[in-house]
Amino acid sequence: MDRMARLIGGGVLLAGMVGAPGAFAAPRVLTIGIVPQMSPWTLARRWTPVLEAWSAAVGVRIVLRTAPTIRRFERRVARGDYDLVYLNPADYLRYRGRYRAFARGRGWLQGILVVRRKGPVRDISELAHRLIAFPARHALAASMEPRRFLHARGIPFGTRYVGSHDAVYRAVAAGLFIAGGGVRQTYDSLPAPIRRHLRVLWAGPKGLPHPFAAQRTLPASLVRRLTVALVRLPRVVPGAVRRLGFSGFEATRNRDYTRPGAVVR
Numbered sequence: 001m002d003r004m005a006r007l008i009g010g011g012v013l014l015a016g017m018v019g020a021p022g023a024f025a026a027p028r029v030l031t032i033g034i035v036p037q038m039s040p041w042t043l044a045r046r047w048t049p050v051l052e053a054w055s056a057a058v059g060v061r062i063v064l065r066t067a068p069t070i071r072r073f074e075r076r077v078a079r080g081d082y083d084l085v086y087l088n089p090a091d092y093l094r095y096r097g098r099y100r101a102f103a104r105g106r107g108w109l110q111g112i113l114v115v116r117r118k119g120p121v122r123d124i125s126e127l128a129h130r131l132i133a134f135p136a137r138h139a140l141a142a143s144m145e146p147r148r149f150l151h152a153r154g155i156p157f158g159t160r161y162v163g164s165h166d167a168v169y170r171a172v173a174a175g176l177f178i179a180g181g182g183v184r185q186t187y188d189s190l191p192a193p194i195r196r197h198l199r200v201l202w203a204g205p206k207g208l209p210h211p212f213a214a215q216r217t218l219p220a221s222l223v224r225r226l227t228v229a230l231v232r233l234p235r236v237v238p239g240a241v242r243r244l245g246f247s248g249f250e251a252t253r254n255r256d257y258t259r260p261g262a263v264v265r
Contacts, residue, residue, distance in 0.1 A: 027060060027083075027218075027222070028060060028061060029060065029061045029063055030060055030061070030062050030063070030083040030084055030218075031062075031063050031064075031065045031081075031082050031083045031084070032051070032062050032063070032064055032065070032082060032083065032085065032086065033065055033066065033067070033073060033076060033077060033082030033084070033085045033086070033087070034047060034064065034066055034085075034086045035070060035073055035085075035086060035087050035091075035210065036066050036067055036068065036069065036070055036073055036163075036164050037070075037135065037142075037164055037165040037166065037183075037186050038164055038165065038166040038186070039164060039166050039167070040066050040067075040068060042166060043064075043066055044064060044066070046189075046240075046243055046244055047064055047244065048064075049237050049240035050233060050237060050241060050244065051064055053233055053236045053237045053240070054226075054229055054230060054233060057229035057232065057233070057236070058222075058225050058226055058229045059225075060222070062084070065081070065082060068163065069136065069163035069164065070135050070136035070138075070139055070163065070164060071136050071137070071138075071161075071163075073087075074091060074136075074138060077091060077095055077099075078094075078095060080098050080215065082215075083214065083215050083218065084212065084213070084214050084215075084226070085099055085212070085213050086211075086212050086213075087210060087211070087213065088109075088139060088140040088141070088210050089109065089140060089207065089208055089209075089210065089211065089257055090138065090140040090144070091138070091140075092210075092211050092213055092257060093257060093258070096254060096257075096258075097216075098215065098216060099213035099214060099215060099216065100213055100214055100216050100223070100253075100254055101211035101212070101213045101252050101253060101254050101256070101257060102211075102212060102213065102214055102223050102226060102227045102251065102252065102253070103211070103212040103226075103227050103230050103231065103249050103250065103251055103252055104208065104210065104211045104212065104249070104250060104252045104256075105185070105209045105210065105245075105246045105248070105249055105250075106209075106246070106247050106248040106249065106250055107185075107246075107247055108184075108206035108207060108209060109140070109141050109183060109184075109185070109206065109207050109209040109210065110141060110183060110184040110203055110204055110205070110206045111140075111141030111142055111143075111145040111146050111181065111182075111183055112142075112146075112181070112182050112183060112184055112187060112200050112201075112202065112203050112204065113127075113132075113146050113179050113180070113181055113182075113200070113201045113202040114168075114169065114172055114179065114180055114181075114182060114187065114198045114200055114201060115172065115178065115179045115198070115199060115201045116172060116173065116175060116197060116198065116199075117196065117197055117198055118197075119175075119178070121178060121179065121201060124150075124153065124155065124201060124202055125153075125155060127150065127155055127157055127178065127179055128155050128156055128157065129156055129157065129158075130157055130158065130178040130179065131157070131158040131159070131160055131177055131178065132146075132150075132157050132158065132159060132160070132177060132178065132179045132181065133160050133161075133162050133167075133168045133172060133176075133177040133179070133180035133181070134146070134147070134159055134160070134161055134162070134168065134180065134181040135161065135162065135163060135164050135165050135167070135168055135182070136161050136163065137161055139165075139181070141183045141204065142165060142168070142181045142182050142183050142186075143161075143181050145204045145205075146181045146202070146204065147159070147181075149202065149204060160177065162180075165182045165183065165186040165187075166186070168180035168181060168182055169182060169187070169190055169194055169195075169198060170194060172198060173194050173197040173198055179201060184203070185209070185245040185246075186245060187200065188245050189243060189244060189245035208252075208256065208257060211252055211257065212226075212230065212249075214226065227251050230249045231248075231249050231250060231251060233249065234246070234248045234249070
C-alpha cells in the first residue's frame with residue numbers, strides 16, 4: 001500500500017518538475033492520467049507493476065495521477081493536467097487539440113449492460129421504468145451507447161451516475177440497481193467473487209479502444225520511445241498486463257480515430 005500511495009500521491013508533488021526549464025527536452029518524470037473505471041486504490045494496485053516496468057524501459061519515471069470520478073478526470077484532461085492520458089475515444093476526439101494518440105490496447109471497445117445472474121431480468125424490455133447505474137454521463141461505451149440503444153428501442157428508464165465501472169458492477173451485484181453499464185474489458189477483468197453474480201444482458205457494437213495519448217508539447221522522440229516500450233510490455237510483465245484486461249498493445253495515431261466509423265458514437 002505504501003508503494004501505491006507514493007505512486008498516486010507523489011504525482012501531485014512531482015508533476016511540477018515536468019514544467020521546469022528544459023524539462024520538455026529531457027523530462028525525468030511524466031504524469032499519466034488513467035480514466036478511473038475502477039476505484040483509485042484498485043486502479044493503483046493493477047497499474048503499478050505496468051507503470052514501473054514501462055518507466056524502467058523508457059528511462060523516465062511515469063507517475064500515476066488519477067481522479068475520484070470519471071467526471072473529475074474529464075475536467076483535468078480538459079485543463080491539460082496530465083502529460084500522458086489513457087481515456088475513452090470520445091474524450092480523445094474532444095481534446096485531441098491538446099493530446100496526440102500514440103498507442104492503444106489490442107482488440108475493441110464494446111459497451112455492455114449487466115444484470116444480476118440470478119435476477120429476474122431476462123429481456124431488455126424488462127428494464128422499462130427501472131433505475132440503471134452508469135459510470136458517468138460522457139462515458140462513451142459504458143454509458144452513452146447503452147442509453148442510446150435503450151432510447152432507440154423506446155424503453156423508458158432512469159439513470160444514476162455512480163462514478164466508475166467498478167462502482168456500477170458492485171452495485172448491480174449487490175442488488176442496488178436492476179442493471180448497469182460497463183465495457184467488456186473491465187467486466188472481463190472483474191474479481192471472480194463479483195463477476196460470478198453478474199451476466200451480460202446486452203452487448204453493443206465494437207469500436208476502437210481507449211488510446212494512450214501524449215501532450216503535443218512532448219518531444220516526438222520521447223513519444224516514440226514510450227510507444228516502443230509499451231508495445232513490448234506484455235513480454236516483460238505479462239501477468240500484470242492481462243490483469244488489466246489487455247491482450248497486448250499496438251501503435252496508433254490520430255487519424256485512426258478520426259476516420260469515419262472508427263469510434264462508436
